[in-house]
Amino acid sequence: MKMAKKFRPPVEPRSFGSGLIVGCFLVSMTYVLMSKKDIVSCLPSSRSLLLSSSPSWSDATPSSSIVSNRKIQLSGHEKAAEESNLERSEAIDMPDDSSPAASASDVLSEEESSPSTDDKSAGRKPMCDVSGYRLDTCDIAGDVRVIGKNSSSVVLVGTPDTSSTDRNESWQIKPYPRKYDSSAMAKVRPLNLKSLNGDPEAPRCSINHTVPGILFSTGGHCGNCFHDFADVLIPLFQTAIPFRGRVQFIITNHQRWWMNKYRPYLTKLSSYDAIDYDNDDRVHCFDHVIVGLRAERDLMIHPPNGGNYSIMDFVKLTRSAYSLERDRPWTSDQQPGNKPRLLFIARGGTRKFMNLDEIVPMAEQVGFEVVVSEPDFYDVARFAHIVNSCDVMVGVHGAGLTNFLFLPTDAIVIQVVPLGKLDWIATNFYAEPAMGMGLRYLEYNITVEESTLTELYPRDHPVFANPESIHKQGWFKLGNVFLKQQNVKLDVSRFRSVLVKALELLGEKRD
Incomplete structure (x- = not known):
């Protein structure tokens, strides 16, 4: 916390006589104040009033909390990384995903209502979090415009007022959760994300969406069964399931065969046809867009990062998607005469x-x-x-x-x-x-x-x-x-x- 500095006027030289007169005046005032000691001691000080009306600093919680020493359990090529990469001492704690209501707009509104500081950007959550070892993600709320075919851009258009001058941001990310793997990321299209403050040149909307959007890639190592699930389907489940189907998928590195192969999952997670980001020249406008998918470990979901959902919920979704009837294996007492x-x-x-x-x-x-x-x-x-x-x-x-x-x-x-x-x-x-x-x-x-x-x-x-x-x-x-x-x-x-x-x-x- 920055402490405000008291204003001190410059000291100018004075004559000795003037100093003597001022000194006598101060001595007289001190005597008067000391004589009223009992009266002053009965009045509460401004400091005691401040402490009694606000929580102690140790109990105060910022609107965007920081989790220290969160360990990331690694898998695959990650094991070859240095041990220093296994921990992130500061990771931005994302809002609870148990409900679509816990979105970026909620976090921003809390931060906007917090007391201002000398640093206008202090306490404000950035558009993107690139601190993770495994992935980069962006959670954007407001007037969001997605331009794919010729621009590869996601633009947040702000209002042209002085309160938003600190919102200018620019990011480039690849929305695939294996950013440590150069061979995978070489096959993922980079996206440019930026915020504009009422820019008159911002692209006009071609279509306005009434549901949030999730933008992700099916590039990387997709086509390998393990990576299809570890890199896309399970992370997509984690990211999309809180919206209960009311979410629009926007897919870069779109591969038609991949879409057909896993369509049962996609139709369970979204009620809308996916947008082929690379080949759609329209400007899609949203109130809320998530770029990138959540993922902690390969083929696993770890609460609390997984919200209220576990890997068993994904298994249940799988059985529903493919109409799999058996949820328990053979037992000798239930199926006598049959072999497992x-x-x-x-x-x-x-x-x-x-x-x-x-x-x-x-x-x-x-x-x-x-x-x-x-x-x-x-x-x-x-x-x-x-x-x-x-x-x-x-x-x-x-x-x-x-x-x-x-x-x-x-x-x-x-x-x-x-x-x-x-x-x-x-x-x-x-x-x-x-x-x-x-x-x-x-x-x-x-x-x-x-x-x-x-x-x-x-x-x-x-x-x-x-x-x-x-x-x-x-x-x-x-x-x-x-x-x-x-x-x-x-x-x-x-x-x-x-x-x-x-x-x-x-x-x-x-x-």
């Missing part, structure tokens, strides 16, 4: 099961009805129903495991972890998200003998002797060796024990 279904996720590229002809008969002997299927790139609904019909899903570490979100609650996920010290990414990408979605999780770490890397490298190669040295060469080297070059040939008898454990878990009674 076990799904092996087949992979067409790398990290394939090389001996399914041996594994499948063994799984059937254990007591499962076995299904082997590969995810369909375009037909999500077909594969979602296959997954939902199963009680156990087995897959080698990779994007295909993301399909576990279609499983019934309490079903079992078995992740086969390839060679290469991949425990951290296996846990962060899939183990914790699976358990967060109410699934039971088992892990099978293969041995050197179960890896096809033995056909490519000698046994004394660092790939086997010192995997950490491969990690130190960066994500792309790690991925090329341990993910792209490797398939698995499971030890049938060793893997059998995992399937027996899964069958036992299914037999246990759950609340």
Whole structure:
């Protein structure tokens, strides 16, 4: 807080005589005041009045609060970042998203009513928050004009008065929640955001929207199942669900095939056709626009940042979107005579099961009805129903495991972890998200003998002797060796024990 300085007139030299007269006058006044000490002591001081009518500074809360030492749990390429990036000591606390009423306009109105300071911008929330490690977001309220095809701009038009002169802002962001990943962000269109104070050259509205807008990108790593959900669909759910369908999507890097693939989600979250931002030359006007999507962790939602919604709410939305009937897995007491279904996720590229002809008969002997299927790139609904019909899903570490979100609650996920010290990414990408979605999780770490890397490298190669040295060469080297070059040939008898454990878990009674 800035303290006001008392005004002190300049000191000018005076004659000695004048000083003597003034001195005598001050002594006389002091005597008079001291003689009335009792009267003065009965009057409250201005300081005591101030303290009695206002809260103590320790109890005061600013309209835009600051959360200190918020830790961000990282995933994917983030692990390679310096430890100093794992924490943000100051993160702007966003308004509660449990209701559309808690919008940027509410925050701005509170700040405008707060006492003014010497710094006109003090206490005013900026249009954009770029402090996060994972994403940049902008929450803009007022006369907002979105111009896509030729401008790539979002403009907040203010009123031409002196009280708004501190609102001039200019930002450039890419609305995709993986800003630390240069390879992803290279495929995301940058947007220019600025505020204007009654600029007569501000573009005129072509269409006025009566609902808020959410502007986001389907560029980046979209097309990979894991990133479709981790980077767009779950963050979009977090951002859009408080509006209960009354929200307009504006999509940059718009891909028609992607829209068709995930249309069931988009129609559940918005009652309006999405705007193709890159190819629409109209000026769309809103009272409220959010640029960028909320996201804390891959495939997870963490309250309180998630508001009143959890990842289980997304799972429920998924079941509704694809009309998935099963919400609980097989149990022996409910389905006597029927066998639980076990799904092996087949992979067409790398990290394939090389001996399914041996594994499948063994799984059937254990007591499962076995299904082997590969995810369909375009037909999500077909594969979602296959997954939902199963009680156990087995897959080698990779994007295909993301399909576990279609499983019934309490079903079992078995992740086969390839060679290469991949425990951290296996846990962060899939183990914790699976358990967060109410699934039971088992892990099978293969041995050197179960890896096809033995056909490519000698046994004394660092790939086997010192995997950490491969990690130190960066994500792309790690991925090329341990993910792209490797398939698995499971030890049938060793893997059998995992399937027996899964069958036992299914037999246990759950609340």
